[in-house]
Amino acid sequence: MFKRGLLLIGGVFAFSALLSSPALAQQAPRIAAVDLQRAFESSAEGKTVIIQLRQKEQTIIGELDKFDKQILSLETKVKTQRLTLTEEAQQKLSFELETAKLQRKRVEEDSTKEFQRLQFSLVSKLRNEVLAVIEGYAKEQQISLVFDLSAPSAAVFCEPGLDITAEIIRRYDASKTTK
Numbered sequence: 807m808f809k810r811g812l813l814l815i816g817g818v819f820a821f822s823a824l825l826s827s828p829a830l831a832q833q834a835p836r837i838a839a840v841d842l843q844r845a846f847e848s849s850a851e852g853k854t855v856i857i858q859l860r861q862k863e864q865t866i867i868g869e870l871d872k873f874d875k876q877i878l879s880l881e882t883k884v885k886t887q888r889l890t891l892t893e894e895a896q897q898k899l900s901f902e903l904e905t906a907k908l909q910r911k912r913v914e915e916d917s918t919k920e921f922q923r924l925q926f927s928l929v930s931k932l933r934n935e936v937l938a939v940i941e942g943y944a945k946e947q948q949i950s951l952v953f954d955l956s957a958p959s960a961a962v963f964c965e966p967g968l969d970i971t972a973e974i975i976r977r978y979d980a981s982k983t984t985k
Contacts (some may be wrong), residue, residue, distance in 0.1 A: 835950035843956035845936050846929075848971075850979045853927045862924060866917040873910035880906060892943045939978045943970065 836970040846852040890897065944952055955969065 836948055837951045837953070837968060838881070838944065838949045838970045839955050839968050840940060840954040840974055841955040841969065842933075842936065845971050845974050845978070846932055847934075848937070849975050850983075851932055851935070851982050855932055858928060859921075859925055862921055866914075866921060868918065870910065870914055873906060873913065877903065877906050877910065935981075936974065936978055939981060940970075940974055943974060943977060 820877075847856065880899065884896070884899050884903060887899075891899065940952055943949070952970070955971070
């Protein structure tokens, strides 16, 4: 949050410097805004990333559900057969239950780390590609400053005509179909 505030203040100072430069004194700099979150989620590639992450999440949930069922079954056995089992059999069952709980915890931790790595990898790639499209569009249209509407402190109001999100999504999708 603090970093975003500093970035916004830095952007305002940079924008002020642009306004005071002699080269731009004759013409006002052009400003645009893009909703990066919407661009990520609405682009064809973004939708594919979302689907991949949901599938991975469902796989993890399915795997953990198997452990949950095994644990529930062992807990039920311990409760229902407590009076009829020998002490050795009870200890063995308790050990199996603790082992299953420990395995579930390890699988959950490993799966979470794996999911986070996948998410970071896919989202970083998507973000870099979309930012390259934004940069190219800004240069082409001679736009000096592009605000991110999805960042909480980036813009309080944006004239709809300044929002270039739809054009960025269109260009990004077009760049992916030509490859």
